Amino acid sequence: MxxxxxxxxxxxxxxxxxxxxxxxxxxxxxxxxxxxxxxxxxxxxxxxxxxxxxxxxxxxxxxxxxxxxxxxxxxxxxxxxxxxxxxxxxxxxxxxxxxxxxxxxxxxxxxxxxxxxxxxxxxxxxxxxxxxxxxxxxxxxxxxxxxxxxxxxxxxxxxxxxxxxxxxxxxxxxxxxxxxxxxxxxxxxxxxxxxxxxxxxxxxxxxxxxxxxxxxxxxxxxxxxxxxxxxxxLLPNVVDATLVPDGFKAEYFNNDKLEGEPDVVVTHTELNYDWLKEPVEGVVADFFSVRYSGAFVARYSGEHTFELTTKDGTRMYFDDALVIDEWKYRATGTNVYKVNLKKGEKYKIRIEYYDGSSTTEMHLRCAEPIKINPDLASQLALxxxxxxxxxxxxxxxxxxxxxxxxxxxxxxxxxxxxxxxxxxxxxxxxxxxxxxxxxxxxxLNKIQVEGGEDDKAIFYTALTKCFVNPRNLNENGKYFSPFDFKVHEGEMYTDLSIWDTFRSLHPLWVILKPDETTNIINGMLNAYKEGGWLPKWPNPWYRSIMMGTHADAVIADAYVKGIRGFDTDLAFKAMLKNATEKGNRGFSGRVGIEYFNALGYVPADVFGFYGEPVARTLEFSYDDYCIAQMAKALGEKNKYEEFMQRSKRYMNVLDKETGLVRGKKKNGDWLAPYDKSISVWAQGSDHDTEVYYKNHTLLVPHDIPGLANFMGGQDKLEAYLDDFFANNMYYVGDEFSMHAPYMYNFISAPWKTQKTVREMLAKYFFNDVGGLPGNDDCGQVSSWYVFGAMGFYPACPGDPIYQLCSPVFDKVSMNVGEGKIFTIIANNNSKDNMYIQSATLNGKPYNKSWLYHKDLVNGGELVFELGPKPNKDWGLTQ
CATH class of the missing domain: 2.70.98.10 (Beta-galactosidase; Chain A, domain 5)
Incomplete structure (x- = not known):
């Protein structure tokens, strides 16, 4: 060897x-x-x-x-x-x-x-x-x-x-x-x-x-x-009535903890099922639990091999001994247990299953100790x-x-x-x-950058990750729909991590891949036609995970930036459905939308922990802002005014006492300050909980002036952000506050955006196997880096505006389509020279800390003069 x-x-x-x-x-x-x-x-x-x-x-x-x-x-x-x-x-x-x-x-x-x-x-x-x-x-x-x-x-x-x-x-x-x-x-x-x-x-x-x-x-x-x-x-046989003569007693609970008395009790002759929704009538489709129990009778003496294929959480007991204890996260897996048994003996078998979201699988097979013709496998292979x-x-x-x-x-x-x-x-x-x-x-040649070799490596590796997903299901003009299980002509994309990627991955595609952005939106509309809803996290079908219906943001952002080629009436109809109806047919939609529309917020005592009530209130408000922008672009004045009012509902979960978001009960009472039941992500130490609250309070990208007003003015919000970043509260690897470094641009302190973004890019991203600061989420974290390194960021998708920052590179040239190039030049650029002293756009002085999308896609040249000290007067023009 x-x-x-x-x-x-x-x-x-x-x-x-x-x-x-x-x-x-x-x-x-x-x-x-x-x-x-x-x-x-x-x-x-x-x-x-x-x-x-x-x-x-x-x-x-x-x-x-x-x-x-x-x-x-x-x-x-x-x-x-x-x-x-x-x-x-x-x-x-x-x-x-x-x-x-x-x-x-x-x-x-x-x-x-x-x-x-x-x-x-x-x-x-x-x-x-x-x-x-x-x-x-x-x-x-x-x-x-x-x-x-x-x-x-x-x-x-x-x-x-x-x-x-x-x-x-x-x-x-x-x-x-x-x-x-x-x-x-x-x-x-x-x-x-x-x-x-x-x-x-x-x-x-x-x-x-x-x-x-x-x-x-x-x-x-x-x-x-x-x-x-x-x-x-060859596959073992399904465990059926020949091995469990009395079948499996199945006790179903409408909770995921086997708590209380079972809601439904039935008998299954075998455990060989795939459930797209509820397993039996009377049981919820998601977050249920079930206990299967039966008596296994061995037909032979010797080693038996059990194969148990399930999703989510599974425990298997054999004669009351725990032999499989597997907890998976939103995916299928197979566990194997081997045991010697005696012919004619009875053995107790019990399986406890804890369901998460989406579909359910339960397959129990057993290979018995019998001799098999050694040529059988090859014969069957033919x-x-x-x-x-x-x-x-x-x-x-x-x-x-x-x-x-x-x-x-x-x-x-x-x-x-x-x-x-x-x-x-x-x-x-x-x-x-x-x-x-x-x-x-x-x-990768859609963007050309000039600068340090290590920075180029970080940049192009990140850009690569921006193009892996979403997944295109088109096969020679056709696709198999994971929503109605039929073959159709047209477009379909899945593995859309929309809760994450609406923030900067999709806006990057609007610039670099406008035609495919149209295809993605048409794929979303096909999902709506085939499944009844716009997807919010398809993998490959509807997933009842994450908050909000941010397909609203993806479509609105694309449309206000000039993306066409899709049925806008159908898109707007689908967006309005998100905002007004409860999910069904395996789609959760906006969980708590009926309370959001009746009370103006999602109540924490009804939708606690798994329900993410505060986050839902904030994100529903932002989605409504995006619907308002779509309505405005379509000339729907009444809908525009209605949804702009709805977009202010985030105020209902901002608490003057703590100065932060806070869970509110159905009767209007607040939860205790820093109550951990507000979210699964608020668990852990008290510091962890505080980090959650501080990040979530900033989840108002569409109304930063309103947030500043709540805090007592721009100076108060600036002080909040200063403390937030100085005390390492910002979690760059999660999406709730990804826009936070750019908020300084809105409150007359753009030099702090320049400083904060440059420092974060240097602190968190490396040309190393450990070079990503958290879950990349289908390219969202990578696209956050790509935008920041180029010198601008879509802080509020739905608005055709980018917030400017200090570029990492001396020169960036973007192919924006139709033979046009938009170039960003950073003169005197270095790690110390991170502050914008002045700027010109197409040769004319430019004193705004933001850039219109139309100026970018028309091609042109934005030139920054950088220096070691902030110019606190630059970027203040509104």
């Missing part, structure tokens, strides 16, 4: 810096890809981050490969699940030293939700190991290249070089094997089983896994080499069989390259094959890598 590794290292590019190690078709130094390291954010932040006990300063990103907004991205998988502060199925963690395979992922990069429709590919030699941990290979980051168009690594335990590129729907792998009579490539469904069929005469595997019981993730894998062996690791995994084995020579293309689809197998043939029609790996590199270079 040592000899194999030494020989292999001669062919492997070794080095910590990705810039010096480019893989095939290494791009020239002027390529923006030379600056990008997609591993940034895969480790805990190295900065001094303000974060509560219930969160962790993790980017939650992976080294993604694939086109921007790809249907399927690909990433190394170091873990199926990782138990951190929040248990999430992020595929890759920098601090882990083994790779389990290479995942085709639909995990929204940087978010805290589920990875839907995942699959994993793993090469190995020797004995075939199905289990992800058992097959995992050691690797070194020194032998790793991580770019958005290409990934490469040496799997030390197998002496296999694995490298791949990917387009929108297809991955292209090249595995360099050592000499072996048993070189294998295995495919599994990560968390769930699949159905697999091997077609040896075509060197193909085809299959699918079921997504929440409602649609399928199809794939076709094609190799350039014939198979010696092929097999499916017909298609349910299994945990499928694998094919080859005989390979020393350093033999085996190539594999994997086409994916949500429509059907024929579409997966068509996607594969369209995107990578041959087995020319280097040409495939070059094609993907060109796509990414085109994206």
């Amino acid at each position: 040592e000899k194999l590794i030494k020989n292999f290292l001669k062919l492997t590019c070794v080095g910590l810096s990705l810039i010096s190690c480019g893989g095939p078709n290494t791009k020239s130094k002027d390529s923006k890809l030379s600056y990008v390291d997609t591993r940034v954010g895969t480790a805990a932040s190295i900065a001094d981050i303000t974060v509560t006990e219930v969160e962790e300063p993790m980017g939650y990103v992976s080294p993604i490969v694939g086109y921007p907004s790809a249907l399927t991205h690909w990433t190394p998988q170091t873990a199926e699940w990782t138990k951190r502060v929040i248990t999430v199925p992020v595929p890759y963690w920098y601090d882990q030293d083994k790779i389990q395979g290479f995942r085709g992922t639909r995990y929204p990069n940087g978010a805290v939700v589920g990875d839907w429709g995942a699959m994993c590919v793993m090469p190995m030699i020797g004995k075939v190991r199905i289990d992800a941990d058992a097959r995992a290979s050691k690797f070194s980051h020194d032998n790793e290249i991580a770019k958005p168009h290409y990934y490469s690594v040496l799997l030390d335990d197998y002496a296999i070089k694995a490298e791949y590129t990917a387009a929108a729907k297809t991955a292209f792998f090249q595995f360099t094997f050592p000499e072996s009579s048993s070189s294998t490539v295995l495919i599994d469904g990560v968390y769930v089983p699949g159905n697999y069929r091997v077609i040896p005469e075509r060197n193909e595997i085809e299959g699918y896994s079921v997504i929440a019981g409602h649609f399928k993730n199809y794939f076709v894998a094609k190799f350039n080499k014939s198979f010696k062996v092929y097999n499916v690791d 017909k298609g069989a349910d299994g945990n995994a499928v694998y094919v084995t080859f005989i390979t020579k020393e350093q033999e390259e085996v190539m594999m293309k994997v086409g994916t689809s949500l429509i059907d197998l024929s579409q997966a094959r068509a996607n594969m043939n369209e995107e990578f029609p041959d087995f020319d790996f280097e040409r495939a890598v070059a094609k993907s590199a060109d796509v990414w270079d085109n994206e």
